[in-house]
Amino acid sequence: MKKILSVAGAALLTVLTAVFAFGQPAHAAAGFSVSNGKLYDANGTEFIMRGVSHAHTWYPQQTSSFANIKALGANSVRVVLASGDRWTKNDAADVANVISLCKANKLICVLEVHDTTGYGEQSGAITLDKAVTYWLSIASALQGQEKYVIVNIGNEPYGNQGYGTWATDTANAIKRLRAGGITHTIMVDGPNWGQDWSFTMRDNASTVFNADPQKNTVFSIHMYGVFDTAAEITDYLGRFRTAKLPIVVGEFGNMHSDGDPDEDTIMSYSQANGIGYLGWSWSGNGGGVEYLDMVTNFNPSQLSSWGQRIFNGANGIKQTAREASVYSGSTPPPTTAPPTTAPPTTAPPTTAPPTTAPPTSPPPGNGGCTARYTITNSWQGGFQAEVSVTAGSSAINGWTVRWTYANGQTVSQFWSVTITNSGSAYTARNVDYNGRLGAGASTSFGFLGSAGSTNTAPAVTCTAS
Structure with a gap:
């Protein structure tokens, strides 16, 4: 015997089918969401970041960079903002303009506050709590943009000292953002200048994730000299995948003053396992790390060797990026996922000062x-x-x-x-x-x-x- 569903029943069945098909919670339909260690856009399509960072706060006149980054194949851009504590504040109007530039170029906007960089070790760095105050002060620019914006609370929020409170401070920051009405997916950086050599983020990730009332938090590891072997990269990222906790490589380069990161493994492992990555950075580096510029003087026709590698190389952006379905409406997830001169006076020379992993078994002694x-x-x-x-x-x-x-x-x-x-x-x-x-x-x-x-x-x- 045929049974005819009511209109309401059919609608409910459609919603439930979508929820179970993509494994995402129904509450997240307004924007990005996290489920089972993966990131989904508002259409329920898995989204894997393939993009770069752009130092907007120090180069606000470089608005053409958004279109140029998109033209080279990126599906996302991590935008450097300032809270006003160390560098000139990017106010709500400016942030709203940044978001409009991202949307006009069909890029997902990952917004980060840079003033937290190296707290406890770098003079002038602010706490995560103070970063939250900034986000709440520009909430008007964020509201209604949950489909297009991810909030990266604070860049590299601790140096190599005082990072023991990372888990508590990060959990409290997330809860305060939620209480203040921020419903976006939240991204959190590890301590130790983002490289988490102490494994503080890795070992406390589940606690921090569960502290989010929306369970909508993504973890970001920055990979420079600490991650100079394939074993270190695959072990770190693999532990998050095994724990079904969402992880992205929020920054990395092809070389650095603290060692030579293995960018080939970072990119190939990320592609094979459905992990997002965001390279550092588009242009404007100084202080000895100009080699991290992907293009010279913000000119997209002058790709550096690093720019050629990340955009056009194996497992690079052009080969692997898929535009967010909230823009195209039909783009499927990747088939492989998963089985300078000195900078201006306001700009730091690099986002990731060198750091060294601790010895595994330090010897005792007292010599010269x-x-x-x-x-x-x-x-x-x-x-x-x-x-x-x-x-x-x-x-x-x-x-x-x-x-x-x-x-x-x-x-x-x-x-x-x-x-x-x-x-x-x-x-x-x-x-x-x-x-x-x-x-x-x-x-x-x-x-x-x-x-x-x-x-x-x-x-x-x-x-x-």
Whole structure:
């Protein structure tokens, strides 16, 4: 016997079929949602990010970049914004314009606040809580844009110190955003300058995810020198996939001052496993990492070797990106998923200062040490330096390096070390993971500084503890 469904019953069946077919919660139909470790757009179609970062807050005049990034095949763009604490605030009107540029070019807009970068280690960095205050202050620009916008709470919210509260602080930030009416998918960066060498994000991801009342949070790992082998990349990303927690590579490059990331594995593993990636960055890098520019001087016809690799290479953006179905209405998910000169005074030289993974089994000891100071790059008014520290004939538990500048130089930003000064006299002490060195073993730290026309490398001394 035929049974005729009522109109209401048929409609309900259609909704339920869509929900079960895509495994996404019904509440998320207004925008992006997360289910079973995957990201879905508002049509219930899986969305895998293939895009790049654009430093909008330091180059607000470069509005043509959105169209140029799209023309090279990207389906998303991560847009650098500022809360007003370290750089000029991008207000609601400006953010609304950024979103309109993304939509006009059929790009998914991942918006991030950069002022949090390196909190606890970099002077002036703000807390995640303060970043939330910014997001709530521009909520009018975000409301109604859930189909097109993902909110990346804060860029690299901790350096290599004080990151133990990452899970609590991140969970509280998510809950405060939700209480303030932000219903978008939220993206959260790992600590340790985004590279999570301490596995703080990895080991606390489920707790943070469950703290979101909407269960609509994506985790972002930044892959630079810490991720220089295929094993490290596949293990880190694979653990999230096994746990069915959503992960994207929110930043990566083809080289970096802290080591040589394995971009081939990052891209191939991401493609094989349905993981999104966002390369750093379109253009405008400075301070010695100009090689991270994908195009020269924002000119899309001047692709760098990095730009050629990420856009046109194997498993690159042009080959693998699929436009979000909220724009095309019919694009299926990828078939393989799953089985410079110094920057302007307001722009940092790079989003990911170098960091080093901690030794797996630091040796005990208390011997002597030596240090060597090298100027690795310089430009008008500034420079980048590296200091290597080497243990003597026996192991050491910690070290202190001292030097005095003779030409009025000053240190402005540093990594893998704690630096203090009294006038021209500087003292650098190891951080928690690189103080213990075996006999003859070495580590290094680096920093950016200001200098006049004379920049003589100072003599350095090393004292072990």
